[in-house]
Amino acid sequence: MSPAPALLDFDRAMALFDPALGLEVHVELNTRSKMFCGCSTEFGAEPNSQTCPVCLGLPGSLPVLNRRAVESAIRIGLALNCSIASQCRFARKNYFYPDMPKDFQTSQYDEPICHDGRVTVEVEGRQIVIEIERAHMEEDAGKLVHVGGSTGRIQGADHSLLDYNRAGVPLVEIVTKPILGAGAQAPQVARAYVAYLRDLLRALGVSDVRMEQGSLRCDANVSLMPRGATELGTRTETKNVNSLRSIERALRYEIRRQAGLLVAGGRVKQETRHWHEDSGTTSPGRSKEQAEDYRYFPEPDLAPVAPDPEWVERLRLELPEAPPQRAAWLRAEWGFTEAEMRDVTGGGALDLVVRTVAAGAAPAAARKWWTTELARWANSAGVELEAVPMTAEQVAEVQALIDQGVINDRLARRVFEAVLAGQGDPAAVVRDLGLAVLSDGSALRQAVQRAIADQPEVAQRIRQGKVQAVGALIGQVMRDLRGRGDAAAIRQLILDELTSGQEAG
Numbered sequence: 001m002s003p004a005p006a007l008l009d010f011d012r013a014m015a016l017f018d019p020a021l022g023l024e025v026h027v028e029l030n031t032r033s034k035m036f037c038g039c040s041t042e043f044g045a046e047p048n049s050q051t052c053p054v055c056l057g058l059p060g061s062l063p064v065l066n067r068r069a070v071e072s073a074i075r076i077g078l079a080l081n082c083s084i085a086s087q088c089r090f091a092r093k094n095y096f097y098p099d100m101p102k103d104f105q106t107s108q109y110d111e112p113i114c115h116d117g118r119v120t121v122e123v124e125g126r127q128i129v130i131e132i133e134r135a136h137m138e139e140d141a142g143k144l145v146h147v148g149g150s151t152g153r154i155q156g157a158d159h160s161l162l163d164y165n166r167a168g169v170p171l172v173e174i175v176t177k178p179i180l181g182a183g184a185q186a187p188q189v190a191r192a193y194v195a196y197l198r199d200l201l202r203a204l205g206v207s208d209v210r211m212e213q214g215s216l217r218c219d220a221n222v223s224l225m226p227r228g229a230t231e232l233g234t235r236t237e238t239k240n241v242n243s244l245r246s247i248e249r250a251l252r253y254e255i256r257r258q259a260g261l262l263v264a265g266g267r268v269k270q271e272t273r274h275w276h277e278d279s280g281t282t283s284p285g286r287s288k289e290q291a292e293d294y295r296y297f298p299e300p301d302l303a304p305v306a307p308d309p310e311w312v313e314r315l316r317l318e319l320p321e322a323p324p325q326r327a328a329w330l331r332a333e334w335g336f337t338e339a340e341m342r343d344v345t346g347g348g349a350l351d352l353v354v355r356t357v358a359a360g361a362a363p364a365a366a367r368k369w370w371t372t373e374l375a376r377w378a379n380s381a382g383v384e385l386e387a388v389p390m391t392a393e394q395v396a397e398v399q400a401l402i403d404q405g406v407i408n409d410r411l412a413r414r415v416f417e418a419v420l421a422g423q424g425d426p427a428a429v430v431r432d433l434g435l436a437v438l439s440d441g442s443a444l445r446q447a448v449q450r451a452i453a454d455q456p457e458v459a460q461r462i463r464q465g466k467v468q469a470v471g472a473l474i475g476q477v478m479r480d481l482r483g484r485g486d487a488a489a490i491r492q493l494i495l496d497e498l499t500s501g502q503e504a505g
């Protein structure tokens with residue numbers, strides 16, 4: 001086998017090709033019981049403790065549809081501006097996989113419950129319409145646990161165990177039409193779309209939308225076509241990318257890889273690929289089946305679903321506000337500029353800021369910490385802002401300490417570091433590490449007098465009216481006090497020291 005051609009530089013790839021995206025998002029619904037049986041859906045239970053003949057696919061068992069799951073699917077469809085089918089059916093999608101004991105997945109095929117929707121996402125101020133082809137109901141599969149080997153993956157494992165607790169958990173799969181014209185922003189568009197879905201699904205209350213736990217999973221399809229061409233190229237599908245950041249990274253990688261292949265005269269193979277978070281690369285999975293390979297046929301054990309139109313209309317009326325509308329009124333209430341609000345929503349900080357404000361912080365302060373200090377921390381740790389080990393309440397507590405004059409902004413940064421390192425709540429950290437601003441006037445005054453004595457020529461310039469020279473002395477006092485001084489108070493003290501003497505003389 002010849003070595004794979006080198007990746008092409010992203011900008012060069014974008015000069016030669018237009019990417020087309022297709023995103024398939026699986027959402028695990030948070031119903032209490034499974035799609036077709038009464039088993040619990042609780043996450044993290046003892047393996048195989050939440051199973052029954054139906055979700056184990058035992059002979060003679062019959063499925064019964066979960067009405068709550070249908071309701072959630074309809075609400076998702078309505079929120080995505082889809083049409084809701086007046087009648088639809090389930091289908092069997094036939095294939096073998098050890099985590100699927102029936103040898104078929106109960107899904108929907110040519111009659112999805114929701115179809116033809118659209119949403120608008122924003123990337124760097126540009127509005128991009130994403131057409132939704134369908135949102136259909138299906139059941140989740142069980143889970144394989146690979147034992148032995150270092151990575152938990154099948155490669156290198158000694159054996160595998162099966163946990164069927166997840167088999168039969170209700171899913172809604174949301175599939176876009178090809179997304180064209182995003183150009184070099186394609187990876188960001190994909191990320192913005194999944195972030196939009198996450199916020200929307202959370203607002204609907206239909207799912208935990210925890211990407212790291214797999215309750216929101218994204219398969220990212222991408223293909224390239226030469227610039228100006230109209231026929232789509234061959235796509236690859238990168239499976240189960242489990243964070244927003246990884247979606248963007250995986251697509252950038254896949255675009256560069258495909259462009260490298262095409263430029264070297266090779267061809268892209270239609271296949272699924274696996275994303276490797278650590279190396280930032282994808283590797284081939286199975287060659288991708290065509291729909292007809294699954295031998296879909298209508299599920300004979302379930303009656304067609306015909307949602308009552310009055311029910312659908314009632315669900316439509318009860319929909320919560322869409323995330324962009326919510327962001328618009330929050331922006332007005334908080335008095336943020338559009339750019340400030342973009343920082344907040346683009347960085348995934350909206351709900352965190354809402355919670356920090358609810359915990360008592362001023363909106364501007366809440367925004368500042370989540371979009372600077374904590375965003376930097378999340379970025380360097382390679383995690384989503386949501387996963388930062390600091391709560392909204394703790395952030396509000398830091399700000400309260402600042403407002404009370406116990407610490408200043410500089411010290412706050414050290415408090416953040418310590419809280420993020422797991423050293424306790426802000427007030428405890430301030431106490432334990434002795435980070436409070438010196439309120440003791442005599443210690444401050446002594447530090448000021450030392451600085452004046454150390455830099456007599458600076459002091460002299462200030463006495464002669466060159467007040468701007470005071471910065472050098474403030475700097476020394478701050479160093480002396482290890483940042484625990486309040487700059488404004490120190491400045492005032494220095495000026496008092498140097499000018500009171502003049503008035504007296």
Ligand code: ZN
Nearest residue numbers: 037039052055
């Ligand atoms: Zn069951």
Ligand code: MN
Nearest residue numbers: 026107138173
């Ligand atoms: Mn699916």
